[in-house]
Amino acid sequence: MAASITALQNGWQCYRAPTLPTIGRRGSLDDVVVGRVGGGSAERAPLRWPFVGRAAEQEAVGVALQRSAGLLVAGPAGVGKSSLVRSVTHANGGSVQWCMASPATQRIPFGAVAPLLLFAGVEAPDPTRYLIAARAALATGDRPPTVVVDDAPLLDRASVVLLSQLFHEQRVRLVLIARDGQPLAVELARLVDDGVMEEVRVAPLGPDDCAAAVELALGGPLHSDAAAALAERSAGNPLLLRELVLAAHSTGVLYWRRGWWVLTGELPISDRLVDVIARRLATADPAVQRAVALVALGAPLPLSVASTALPPSELADVERLGLVEVVSERAGPALQITHPLVGEAVLRGTPTSTRRDLVALLSELLDADRTPEPDVALRWCVERLDVGISVPSATLARAAQQAFGFLDHPLAVRLAEAALAHGPHFESLLTLGAARSAQLDVEGGGGDRKSVVLGRMVDLGGLGIIK
Template sequence: MPDPSPGPVRSWPFTGRDVELRAVAAGLARDGVVVIAGPAGVGKSRLAREFAARSGPAAGVVTASASSADIPLGAFAPWLRVNGDEPVTALAQVGTALRAAGPNALLLVDDAHQLDTVSATLVHQLALEHALRLVLTVRTGEPCPEAITAVWKDGIGERVEIEPLGPDAGGTLLGAVLGGPVDAQALRRLHDTTRGNVLWLRHLVDGERAAGRLVLVDGRWEWHGPASLSPALEHLLAERIGTLDGDEAHALELVALGEPVGLGLLMGLASESAVERLAERGLVRLVEDGAREEVHLGHPLYGEVTRARMSSPRARRRRGELSAALRTAGSRRAGDDLRRAVLDLGSDSPPDATLLVLAAEQAMNMTDFVLAERLLRAAVAADGGFEARLGLGFLLGWLMRPDEAETELAAASEVATTQADRARALLARFHVLAFILDRPEDGRAVLAREGVDETGEPFPETTGLSAALEVGGNDVVTGLATAASVLHRPGVSSQATTWAAWAAAYGTAYRGGGRVRELVARGMDAARQAPETVAMLGNLGFADILEAGFRGTPDDARARLDWVEALPGGHGATWSALYHGRLALEAGQMATAARLFVSILPSFPGHGGGWTAWFHGMIAQALAARGDPAGALAALEAAENARHPVIRIGDIDVDLGRAWIAASRGALHDAVAAARRLAVDARACGQRVVEMTARHAAVRFGDRDQAEPLTELARVLDTPRARAAARHAAGLAARDPDALLGAADDLEAAGQFLAAADAAAHAAVAARDRGRLGDATAAAERAVGIASRRCEDASTPALELARAPLPVSSREREVAILAAEGLTNRQIAARLHVSVRTVESHIYRACTRLGLPDRATLAAAVAPVRTSSTP
């Protein structure tokens, strides 16, 4: 769908600064003076003006500038009655006028670092006297009058530092500005390019929309192609960089093309004093990396504008200088080969196919697949042979471009000279056929025809792939046994180990029993050994996230989150959004989970190798738990349409999505039945953790018959989450409010905040049934508090009872909700497997108890209208 309004957004909303607003308010209440400090473009003025707009009477707004700095009291001209007064007289005159506004009035002085000396003296006097409330903004790194710096140095007022917007706040802002979600890769690129500088972000977004590169596709914003600086943004950056002499320009160009550049290497190519001057002006910065100092750009956009200003011949010459220096110094650090290969691509140096393949592996290790493809194509063009074509073919398949992948993999098979190489090419071809092209039978035929040696024995590498297919198809018991046969065999190839470790890690996460982190580490070590498997790192790492959520030990995911957040490139952003989205779903932060899952859908077109249906299933759960059954139903339909013929490991979340949709519509009988079916199926597949998750979902929907099986699962699994689920089930079965509150404690400790809210809500109902109305009120308040504080105001059946208790039974409530959906009594009876007379009886008793005249008013009272909240 084309962007309907490609013009610039004239007014950006104010968002993402609640913490800073509170800090300014607290400082002003305490001292009467606050100085808001931060770099140019970070949003100091917008924050100050927003605060002023919310803060009652205002004495006025003073805006200093470079031009007014040469005029005594130039910024305070509106308060001067007569021009030409002596500075002392004028100072007294303006001071008197401002003091007349009273101590409760607010004066905003924007860009106070640019005030002239007389104006700065006036501001200092007003601050000392507390004559009125003062909010000042100053730019860090700029000269500032002593009278202004004294405000915070002498403790007259508090200085509040404003940092650039973080990725989450930036994503929220962009979603509000653009009127829709932004995909994960675009968000990462926009943040990495602007580093949260709102002014520069605004100009970049306006320019990229106008150029047709930031576009609306299927309801989501995507950014395609390289960034290009608009004239307005280039002008802002040029002002910030200022005038450079020849040595400074040379040094900055080298850093812009080779960042990061070792300090010693840069000093050998450019003037030492020039580098020092660039650092003093903040155009470059020094970063210690072990025993070596590296030079980075002060901001990514300094590199964009510097590269844009270089002619092609000069850029090639500079890259050649850096490459030659790196070649002379040798590859001493991780990434040096990658850096040299990238420089060679844009220089006059002859291509080195071996170096290009090695560099591509390093790029894929960082999930920078765009750079990896560029390097591998250059390696193929440089006659890199089998390794280059195999790596490129697998990468193209991973990027969901199967036709191109088939071409490269066929070429790789033709030049393979050993059995091991033929096996590697065969595995890559099967991956594309079965996982990406959804032709598993063709893939198996290729394996049967070509995956055997001269004696007819299967290649050992195919066993690891078989394990992955078995676990991916939800046959966990068989898959784990097959994976173990590979992992315990000496001398197995890295490719077989990678696939077997993937199967063992995911299978163990679903079965329970620990060791997932160890298996993920082994799989990652193996994946890094070959160009066609290193792209699987993000896929392998997700097993760590799954286990942390399933066990109820979210802190165990911290190391993996740190790893994924450090990954550069768009695909690093995709994996980061997936990891954080999954943990948000487990915690009950459903708005965040839905937003993050929606943001990664563009990276997985079609069946997405089995991922797409999984994502939609998790979106369905998140939307249903937000009280949006219509949006959840749409997500569930998308999940059904995207189901993969072979990879079904995400079916658990599709089936849970179906159960949650029934619950959100008030059909608790159907919700419990769906959860129970999933539990039975999971147990048959050896997925004991999935069984526990499904049975606990049934408990949250009100099922009182899960205490015994969940107690047995808690003994088998022995995890915090399983024990908490068993305690919840036992408390619900006994209708024991104290036990249910204990379960809420355990679930909170396990990071299951929405489940904890449900347990507290169940405690409220149990206490109410026992006549303990004070305890019921306290439990209900706790449930609602958890939901609002930790779960973004999610809505579940239990919480609805706690928020608006009505004296009706759960079955009477269920009947009323179905009536609200427009079902007749006969249709309700068929849905609930009861007689029409029973339905009529439930409606009659509920109406009598509530004093309502008919089923329509009952439906309105029990089931208020919900609106869609699809992100």
């Protein structure tokens, strides 16, 4: 399927397949036949991720830049704030200078605005000379240039002062890009609070826009089931959506069937996605990284438990990272990771020893062996088994009964056998026999097989009687 280049109204270019169906006209699984297409263009990995579904935000940014000298573009990490600003400034033309703030430049005076000054020949770290050089470098053209600062909350103090002065002197039009959970410097925040600088928020993509982006990237129509799964798992975050598609395509979970891109299994978590999250956490203190893992593991983690496990400073740092939010649960306020994929990526990157320690801590704080909440007791019984922490036989027996009550027969068998490994336990023996029998019912096992299974369960209990 050959792809053509289409210029969108905002000047952004992306690849579009000429024969894509409109959103909503996808087929059902009955319409496809299993069979991998070999050698066709539909099999190629996505080479470019398109920019779609931002018409309202593009208009808002464009209007704001026309009537105001300052703009804040804010939203969750990975929703495409920088791409949005690039598309609008590219379409508007004029002089645009980009500054990239980062944890590295934050430690260096004027580090973020260095690209504006290097060609001006300024070498001595003199604030006055830097200000004069910046004015000279930016005083070009008939109108003030637009200075875009990506990750503006990470600006160093000297750059904040410089940009604030240039903005107040109307020597620049200032566009700040900031992710949720990261506060701006006081001087810049005041511009927004006073209405001197407008604010445009960028929200996650809707399901149809997610599907359109994937179809453009892959060069072919996306099956409705695949579209729904990708939209749900990514929660409309373009960054997470892209990593999901790349991982699913490279592992063969997402592939071409008779004119549709379809999913044939669970969406995988890619190493790249883990790396993205790891890079975001890399600048945080190790204690804060551990705190994020604690919330990811315990989510939804009661705020009272989190407050006991973490000092207030770490709780505040975790919230500032934008990875954790407060939600209302039946037992009161709780903490959870802002996106399930982020939680999975965080836990995947957590060392086994750290996870074991966190499971032990949360099990103790949640009183997992005595809690009246069956789902809580079952969850933390399994969590401890998974990391090799010893669980009392009585807790295992109760968890096995709970698993059986939840109709999770394989888990009931696992827990009952773990309880019996501590020694004979009549209730666990009964649960094990019932769960095995239920499994045979599902598998279509006959009465003779059930008798043999029950006899083996009795032997396992040490009673020595086969019936």
